[in-house]
Amino acid sequence: MATVLDSVRAFFAPASTYTIDAENSADVVARETLLDRAMGADRRKKSSEKIRRNRLPAEGLALVARDGAGHVIGTVRLWNVEAGISPEGTPIDALLLGPLAVDAAHEGKGIGGALMRAAITEAHKRGHGAILLVGDAAYYERFGFFATKAAHLVMPGPFQRDRFLALELKAGWLDGAAGMIVASGRKLA
Template sequence: MELAKNLPAVAPVVQIVAETEADIAAREMLLDRAMGPGRRRKSSEKLRRGRRPSEGLAFAARNGSGALVGTVRLWDVALGEGGAPALLLGPLAVDPALKHAGIGSALMQHALAEARRLGHRAVLLVGDAPYYGRFGFSAEKTGRLSMPGPYEPQRFLALELVEGALDDAAGTLKATGRRMKPAKLPHAA
């Protein structure tokens, strides 16, 4: 997906593509720069730890030279014990030097369009309501849901991709995504 429209004239042209294994190191460095050292202690991280992103829902934004300048991933969760499936979005991050260039918005629009195309029914996240509200997220349907660990309830937001998907949702989100393969350990000689 090429981006040039609706960005400020000084904004770089970026391409949004599927994330690859080759992006791991650059993504981790970008997340450290954009989110700081406390990023691994967030309650959302508890749902991501040891899991792989939802199939087909991990994206990288690359600048004209191919460098990673943005990232977003969505994760499979259940809406409470034995509850309906949904997605947890995050982290969404953009290189701090390119903040306000429209890259985060483009990543969000792309990720949500793909989630809809793949048949997902709802997306949840913990984030700033003024930013995510423009994509349709609100706390309106998260009142009976919770995150594992500490979080600010007013920042727990949801978007129904299918109307009514969250009507009966209640309980604590549970990770349901594919587990990461264990790293191979070297054999002792």
């Protein structure tokens, strides 16, 4: 049974500074503005962007962080791709993560990490086998991403090999995978 002390503790407990939620159509402008500020004007020239262009994110894998007023303060999306081919010659389904961004005013609060954990968890729940990304190894290794699993895969256009990382959600999913990363997800209407 709740006591007066429990009620006082609940009243003075700090409110959550953000929530992780599914992205919705009303978030588009806020997300794009956040990405422009965080990634710069050249963000659309990156190899990862070539894969995402004219595609929809993987089903259920577009997430945002919202502040207490409901404003978008962070974003992450995952995209369906083929991660080269297997030794048997069949395409290997995977996800490409990105971009991940947090509003500068909210950096250092664990929002990026929370978005990563939520995205990985949801991708695992949906039965995906692996996630690829291009990013800072020192940051993403804590989530289990390493360059070794992506060693025989290549991105379209220029990319930095040491920043091309992979996480297997199913053990051995990328064993023997080799070749070009290509988009395989739903196209924009």
